[in-house]
Every structure is written in C-alpha cells, then in structure tokens.
Amino acid sequence: EPLGLGRAATPEEIAAWDVNVMPDGTGLPPGEGDVWTGDEVFAEYCASCHGDFAEGRDAWPKLAGGFGSLDKVDPVKTVGSFWPYVSTVWDYVNRSMPFGGAGNLTPDEVYAITAYILYSNDLVDEDFVLSPETWDQVEMPNVDGFIIDDRAEAEYAVWRAEPCMTDCRDAPATINRRASDVGVTPADDGTMVESPMEALLAKYGGTEWGAERVSGSVYMDGRPDEMAAMPEAAETEAVQEANAEPTAPAAAEPEPEAETGPDPVVVAAGEKVFKRCSACHAVGDGARNKSGPQLNGIIGRPVAALEDFRYSKVFTTLGEEGQVWDMDSLTEFLANPRAWAKGTKMSFAGLKSEYDIHAVIVYLEAASD
Amino acid sequence: ESDPLITELQDWTSFGGDPITARPYGLPIRFEADVIRRNVPWLTADPVSSINFTPIHALEGTITPQGCAFERHHSGAIELAKENYRLMINGLVDQPLVFSYADLERFPRENHVYFCECAANTGMEWAGAQLNGAQFTHGMLHNMEYTGIPMRTLLQEAGLGAAGDLADKWIYVEGADASSNGRSIPMEKALDDVLVAFKANGEALRKEHGYPVRLVVPGWEGNMWVKWLRRIEVTDGPVESREETSKYTDVLEDGTARKWTWVMDAKSVITSPSPQQPITHGHGPVVITGLAWSGHGKITRVDVSKDGGMTWETARLDRGSDPKALARFYLDTEWNGEPWLLQSRAMDETGYVQPTKAALREVRGENSVYHNNCIQTWAIAADGSAENVELS
Numbered sequence: 188e189p190l191g192l193g194r195a196a197t198p199e200e201i202a203a204w205d206v207n208v209m210p211d212g213t214g215l216p217p218g219e220g221d222v223w224t225g226d227e228v229f230a231e232y233c234a235s236c237h238g239d240f241a242e243g244r245d246a247w248p249k250l251a252g253g254f255g256s257l258d259k260v261d262p263v264k265t266v267g268s269f270w271p272y273v274s275t276v277w278d279y280v281n282r283s284m285p286f287g288g289a290g291n292l293t294p295d296e297v298y299a300i301t302a303y304i305l306y307s308n309d310l311v312d313e314d315f316v317l318s319p320e321t322w323d324q325v326e327m328p329n330v331d332g333f334i335i336d337d338r339a340e341a342e343y344a345v346w347r348a349e350p351c352m353t354d355c356r357d358a359p360a361t362i363n364r365r366a367s368d369v370g371v372t373p374a375d376d377g378t379m380v381e382s383p384m385e386a387l388l389a390k391y392g393g394t395e396w397g398a399e400r401v402s403g404s405v406y407m408d409g410r411p412d413e414m415a416a417m418p419e420a421a422e423t424e425a426v427q428e429a430n431a432e433p434t435a436p437a438a439a440e441p442e443p444e445a446e447t448g449p450d451p452v453v454v455a456a457g458e459k460v461f462k463r464c465s466a467c468h469a470v471g472d473g474a475r476n477k478s479g480p481q482l483n484g485i486i487g488r489p490v491a492a493l494e495d496f497r498y499s500k501v502f503t504t505l506g507e508e509g510q511v512w513d514m515d516s517l518t519e520f521l522a523n524p525r526a527w528a529k530g531t532k533m534s535f536a537g538l539k540s541e542y543d544i545h546a547v548i549v550y551l552e553a554a555s556d
Numbered sequence: 557e558s559d560p561l562i563t564e565l566q567d568w569t570s571f572g573g574d575p576i577t578a579r580p581y582g583l584p585i586r587f588e589a590d591v592i593r594r595n596v597p598w599l600t601a602d603p604v605s606s607i608n609f610t611p612i613h614a615l616e617g618t619i620t621p622q623g624c625a626f627e628r629h630h631s632g633a634i635e636l637a638k639e640n641y642r643l644m645i646n647g648l649v650d651q652p653l654v655f656s657y658a659d660l661e662r663f664p665r666e667n668h669v670y671f672c673e674c675a676a677n678t679g680m681e682w683a684g685a686q687l688n689g690a691q692f693t694h695g696m697l698h699n700m701e702y703t704g705i706p707m708r709t710l711l712q713e714a715g716l717g718a719a720g721d722l723a724d725k726w727i728y729v730e731g732a733d734a735s736s737n738g739r740s741i742p743m744e745k746a747l748d749d750v751l752v753a754f755k756a757n758g759e760a761l762r763k764e765h766g767y768p769v770r771l772v773v774p775g776w777e778g779n780m781w782v783k784w785l786r787r788i789e790v791t792d793g794p795v796e797s798r799e800e801t802s803k804y805t806d807v808l809e810d811g812t813a814r815k816w817t818w819v820m821d822a823k824s825v826i827t828s829p830s831p832q833q834p835i836t837h838g839h840g841p842v843v844i845t846g847l848a849w850s851g852h853g854k855i856t857r858v859d860v861s862k863d864g865g866m867t868w869e870t871a872r873l874d875r876g877s878d879p880k881a882l883a884r885f886y887l888d889t890e891w892n893g894e895p896w897l898l899q900s901r902a903m904d905e906t907g908y909v910q911p912t913k914a915a916l917r918e919v920r921g922e923n924s925v926y927h928n929n930c931i932q933t934w935a936i937a938a939d940g941s942a943e944n945v946e947l948s
Contacts, residue, residue, distance in 0.1 A: 189713050192659045196644055196652035204787050205646055207728060207738060207795050236601075246601035258811030262923050264802065269813075272796050279798040282736045286605070289631065289734040333805065336817045341919055347907040350859065352868045360864025360897050362935060364684040366831070366944035372688040373596055466604040466632070477602060 206282060210272040212322040218294035219318035222311065225303025228296050232285040235467075235497075235532040236478045241266075241307040247478070251307035257332065267308025271330045273322065277301050286478075287466045288535065449553045457550025460543045467533070471554045479533060483555045485512050486548070501530040517548050583623075591615070593624050594691060599680070604632040605735070607674065609695030612825070612847060613832040618699050618875075618882040619669070622762045625698035628674055628778065630735030633764040636784050641732075641768050643710075643752075647789035648725065650715025657768055660754060663705045663713075668751065668774070669881045671699040671849045673820045675777035675804055675926035681913075682928055685946040690830040693932060693944060694823075697847075699882035702772050704753030707746045710788065719790050722747070728795045729771055732786035739780045740794035741773065745818075749774045749880075752785065775851030775880040776818040777926070779804050809921025822910050823929035824848035824858055824885070824902035835891060835940030844871070844887040850904035855883040857903040864897030864933060864947050865912070871900070879905075896936035897947065913946065 208214040220228075230239060236247035243249030253263025262268075266276055281297045283289050292300070302317040305325060315321070366372060461470070467479035474481040480496040491498040491506030498506075505528065510516065520527040521544045523537045538544045584591065593608040600606040607628040610620055627633065638657040646652040674696035680686050687693050707727070719725045727746045730738035741750065751772040754761065761767040766783025773780045779799055794800065794816075806814040826846035829835045835842060848855045855877040859868040869887065877883035885900070902910045913930035935945045 364946035
C-alpha cells in the first residue's frame with residue numbers, strides 16, 4: 188500500500204532530468220549537427236583533453252582509432268573500435284562533457300560533436316549530418332562484440348569444487364615477478380604523504396571543517412608551523428565579511444602585500460576559489476600541465492609562455508603581441524574568459540565575485556613555486 | 557631491568573587531559589595518522605575523476621570507518637545539502653513522483669551490512685605483481701552498516717502497474733554530480749535487496765560517499781552504487797550508458813567483451829602480514845589475518861597457505877559471515893624466520909572457490925581490467941618484510 192509520500196513530478200521536471208537516450212535513439216531531442224561544425228565545436232570544448240583528432244592527450248581517453256586491437260595486448264578501446272552504440276556517445280557528451288563544465292552544450296552541439304567523433308573513426312563521411320532521422324544510418328563496428336556475462340558456465344561450473352589441501356602443486360612455488368622490481372608504489376614516507384599530520388590537515392583542515400572545528404580539533408595535538416598563520420574563528424569571520432563585500436579594501440589595494448607578504452586570510456580564500464580551477468590547472472611545487480597549463484609564476488609571465496603546452500590560438504597570438512599576465516589582465520580574463528580571450532578552450536564561465544578574483548590571484552602568487 | 561614508564565610518574569598520569577570541549581567531532585589520535593586513504597597518481601589523468609584506497613592493511617574487524625573508506629568519483633565529490641536534495645522516480649510507473657530528503661525519512665527503513673568493491677579492485681595486478689601493499693592491491697573496498705529504504709518500497713510507492721510484466725523491465729539510476737554516472741539494473745535485483753541509503757555506520761553518509769543519499773547494490777560492482785542518487789527510471793531495457801559499455805565490461809582474449817558482469821565473485825586477501833604491515837616482533841607467535849567476501853552470499857571457509865599453494869590450512873572465521881559483507885579470518889600460528897609465500901583462498905556458500913591468477917588468465921586472457929579476484933601472494937622474508945609477488 189502506498190504511503191502517499193512525495194508529490195507528483197511535473198512534466199517540466201521530468202523533461203529536465205530524463206535526458207537519457209536508448210540505443211535505438213528513443214529520448215533524443217530534435218536537432219542536428221554536421222561533421223564540420225563538429226570539428227569546430229570539438230576543437231573548442233574537447234580537444235584540450237582528447238586531442239584535435241580525438242586521438243587523446245596525456246592520460247585522457249582516446250576516442251578514435253584502435254581498430255583491430257581488441258584481441259592484442261593492451262587493446263585500445265575507442266568509440267570506433269569498442270563502443271557498441273552511438274547513443275552512448277551522444278548521452279555521455281550531452282550530460283557529462285566537457286569535463287568541468289557539464290550540461291551546457293546545446294543539442295545541436297552534441298549532435299555535431301558526436302558526428303565529428305564518428306568521422307574521426309571513419310564511420311561516417313565528411314558530409315554526414317547526425318540527427319534523429321539519420322540515427323539508423325550509423326553502423327558501429329563492435330556492436331556484436333559483446334556477450335552477456337557467462338561466468339556461471341565458463342568459470343563457476345569449473346571452480347565449484349572441493350579445494351586441494353596437500354600436494355597441490357606439481358613443483359614447489361617460485362617467484363617470477365616482484366612488485367618492488369616495478370617500483371610504482373607510492374612510498375609511505377615519499378611524495379604521497381610527506382607527513383601524516385599534513386595529510387590529515389589536507390583532508391580535514393580549514394574549508395571542509397569550518398571554524399569551530401579548525402580552532403578546536405586536530406591542531407591541538409601538534410600544529411605545524413605553516414598553519415600558525417591560518418585564520419582562527421574571528422579571522423574566518425573576516426573572510427566571510429570580505430566575501431560579502433565585493434569592494435573589500437584588500438581587493439582595491441593589493442600593493443601593500445608586496446611589502447608585508449600576502450594576507451593569509453586572502454590566500455586562504457583564494458585557495459578555496461582555486462579548487463574550482465584545480466581540475467585543469469596546477470600550481471606550486473612540482474606543478475605540471477594538466478588539460479590547462481601549470482600556473483607557477485603566472486603573475487608577470489608572458490601569455491602562452493610555456494613551450495610544452497599547446498595553447499588555444501588566441502593565446503599564442505596575444506603572446507606574440509607581447510601581452511603579459513598581470514593583475515589587470517588576469518582580473519579581466521577571470522571575470523569573463525571567453526570575452527577576454529575569444530576562442531579559448533578553457534571551458535569555465537568566469538568568476539562573478541571581484542573578491543574571489545583578487546583572492547585567487549593572490550593565492551596563485553603565494554603558491555607559486 | 558625496570559621500565560621507567562612504570563616506575564616513574566608520567567605526565568599523562570599526573571596532568572589533566574583534553575577537556576570534553578576539545579573535539580566536538582573527533583578524529584583518530586595523532587599516533588594513528590598514517591591510517592589514511594592513499595592514491596596512485598599515475599592511475600588516472602586527474603584526481604577529480606579518480607580513486608583512492610582504503611588502508612585495509614591497518615584496519616581490524618570488518619566495519620570500515622567512513623573517514624578512510626575508499627573514494628571513487630567521476631567528476632569529484634560534490635556538496636549537496638539535504639534541503640536541496642530531490643529524488644525523482646519516473647518512466648514506466650503509475651505516478652511519477654518527487655521526494656524530498658524529509659520524505660525519505662518517513663518510509664520504513666532497514667539496516668544491513670554490505671561490502672562495496674570497485675570492479676577495478678586488483679585490476680592493476682592482471683599483468684603481474686605491481687603494487688606493493690594490500691591497500692593498493694585490494695583497497696578499493698569498504699564495508700559499512702547502511703540505513704536505507706528498500707528500492708522496492710519506493711517503486712511500489714510510484715506504482716509498477718504501468719510496467720506490466722516485470723520480468724524484462726529495468727531501472728536506470730543516476731546521480732546528481734556532473735558525471736551523473738547512470739547505470740541500468742534489472743528489475744529482479746531492484747526488487748530484491750537494493751537499498752536507497754542515507755546513513756552509514758550510524759551517521760550521515762560522508763560527502764565523498766554520496767551525501768545525502770546513495771544507492772546500495774549488495775554484492776554487485778561499486779560503480780552501480782550511484783552516489784548523490786537523484787533519479788530512478790523504470791525502463792523496458794538497459795540504457796547501455798558509458799559505464800556499462802565503454803567501461804565496466806571485460807575484454808576476453810579473442811577481443812569479445814563480457815557485459816553485465818555485475819556480481820563480485822568470492823575473494824580474499826591477507827591484510828597482515830603484508831607489505832605495509834611487515835612482521836616486526838621477531839620469532840614466535842604471529843597472527844595472520846585478512847578479509848574475505850563474496851557477492852554471492854556468505855563466506856563459508858578461508859584457507860591459508862604459507863608455501864605458495866602447495867599445502868593449505870583452514871583459518872578461523874571470526875563471528876562467521878554476513879551475506880555480501882566482509883568476513884574477518886585469523887590463522888594464529890608461529891613464525892621462526894622461515895620464508896613464507898602467504899596466500900589466502902575464500903569459499904562462499906555456493907561452493908565457489910577463489911581461483912588462482914593462472915586460472916583466471918586461462919579463461920579471460922590478460923586484457924581484462926575488472927573483476928580480478930585471484931589469490932594474492934605475499935612473500936615474507938627472513939627479516940619479516942613482505943612483498944607482493946607472482947608465482948610460477
């Protein structure tokens with residue numbers, strides 16, 4: 188018997204959330220996208236991780252190629268070589284991409300990106316237009332490459348037997364592979380966990396735990412020196428006030444910090460803001476390029492200065508024109524990235540709060556290695 | 557020789573300790589600060605979409621504390637407040653419904669202990685012994701007491717009349733995070749033991765485990781345990797989402813791939829001694845201990861070998877075993893410096909015996925990633941240190 192809990196879902200609510208697409212195309216919204224539009228949209232939103240030709244970059248997934256590799260050592264499982272249904276591509280791009288900015292693509296853009304990925308795998312011609320009407324024309328090569336779990340017959344039937352207890356091997360066991368020869372295990376006292384307390388602080392400190400716990404808990408037992416400057420409860424309130432007031436004094440006059448060192452309250456606030464950037468950017472000791480360039484020494488660095496990073500064209504051009512990242516240019520850029528650098532691949536809408544922008548810049552300077 | 561820790565007055569015996577106001581919510585004492593989740597940076601492209609590992613080598617009993625239970629996110633751990641939480645049931649139901657968090661607390665609820673294991677647990681070991689520690693080889697695993705509502709209760713609230721014959725129906729479940737990680741689950745399982753959970757180990761779920769509401773799919777691969785659960789759709793077929801086609805399928809030697817390999821087969825591992833937990837106390841009595849679990853039900857027996865599988869002795873199952881939950885086993889024995897090749901082998905109530913890696917490879921080849929439940933070997937050296945090895 189129903190308990191009468193909950194309420195009826197409205198058609199608008201169901202439409203907003205029920206966006207999944209079945210293999211036969213059921214659930215697709217109206218729209219269409221061609222390969223060439225897809226090439227452009229892919230370059231803007233996807234290529235920074237997946238490569239211009241969907242070939243994959245760094246450890247990000249390859250989306251094209253890999254044909255004939257499934258029965259070889261280390262198969263390359265791409266949309267073309269492995270994925271059984273176009274619906275899976277469409278649905279995943281639509282709801283989960285781009286990474287760090289999901290849910291903002293229009294149906295036409297999703298059709299176009301999907302068409303381009305199919306084209307990159309030689310599954311459609313260059314004049315192909317993907318839409319609900321052309322859905323059935325795409326043939327996925329590996330659609331019949333899957334079998335339903337057969338462990339019951341192939342494995343369980345064999346391994347359900349009374350186990351051997353003595354003389355179970357033909358010959359005494361010998362070691363043929365050792366993990367220490369591979370040497371890929373993070374060391375307990377190595378780069379992964381420099382000091383256990385620091386790791387605990389990283390897990391539980393500051394932002395996640397809130398002021399009352401910061402002032403009352405883990406730090407009591409042995410507070411590391413670098414944490415001595417962290418805000419106590421009263422200072423945390425100051426951060427909140429500053430957050431509430433976009434034209435906080437610190438935002439207007441950054442200069443004094445150069446003499447006295449950055450305000451730890453601002454740095455802490457900036458570190459929190461930077462969490463939103465950290466999916467794609469790293470800063471600090473050992474920072475490396477991710478899908479965005481590493482940001483060590485970004486203040487005063489010429490635009491597009493890193494030789495080992497593939498910048499969007501707009502940045503290369505700005506760099507050649509002599510543009511430098513300083514307080515002003517970073518402030519403008521972070522407020523509206525796409526307006527300041529038209530054509531940037533950075534899929535981030537921008538920071539609304541002037542204080543956040545100021546804080547994250549101060550943090551970047553303080554955290555630079 | 558007398559011990560000054562006994563004969564001399566110690567500070568802690570003389571002075572007061574912390575006031576009760578010191579820790580409104582407590583953490584482990586600082587001496588235990590190495591009992592933490594760890595990750596392997598080279599595993600994934602980005603820590604926002606990655607996994608870390610439970611320190612199973614340093615834990616005892618069977619319940620995993622939430623604070624060190626492994627995390628796997630596809631778009632990071634999101635912050636979703638109870639007052640902003642909505643759960644929708646739609647699709648082939650009589651009345652599509654929306655529940656608030658407060659609504660969920662008014663349904664009859666149950667408590668169950670279940671293990672959650674990522675299908676990729678031990679996946680890095682397919683090609684050979686690679687990671688030196690039970691945390692890294694077997695730590696995509698946790699075991700908690702969940703409080704939640706049976707999925708069948710919620711489905712019945714929306715009404716399954718519209719679904720007609722339930723035999724070929726499915727539910728599709730998805731999360732509220734940016735990955736939305738959708739999975740299809742056959743109706744039979746949904747009506748059996750799937751839970752919509754909102755507490756673990758007596759307290760609210762942690763943010764990293766799906767606060768405020770996650771799915772619990774007992775015995776089945778962790779990817780299906782959708783976190784930040786926001787929608788349940790009754791469908792007439794599987795959605796074939798990215799996480800059930802591109803990922804979480806198992807490529808066999810001939811290039812075909814198994815799909816819908818949901819159940820986690822019987823498995824065990826010795827947690828101590830192990831590479832991160834060497835024998836440091838010298839010769840004499842030693843406790844060999846570990847964990848065993850099966851997605852098919854209860855663990856009925858665990859055997860331990862000290863010679864790489866030539867001979868086996870049956871370990872003691874402590875407190876027996878709950879179905880689809882971690883069991884703790886012990887072999888109380890003696891070590892006098894001889895080299896050991898330590899292995900454990902689990903059996904479950906279906907009679908399934910945990911296979912060797914060679915047996916798995918014979919059926920599946922070496923290109924499989926998920927569902928590696930092979931017998932693990934630790935080599936114990938004369939100095940008591942332990943290493944992850946593979947035997948010929």
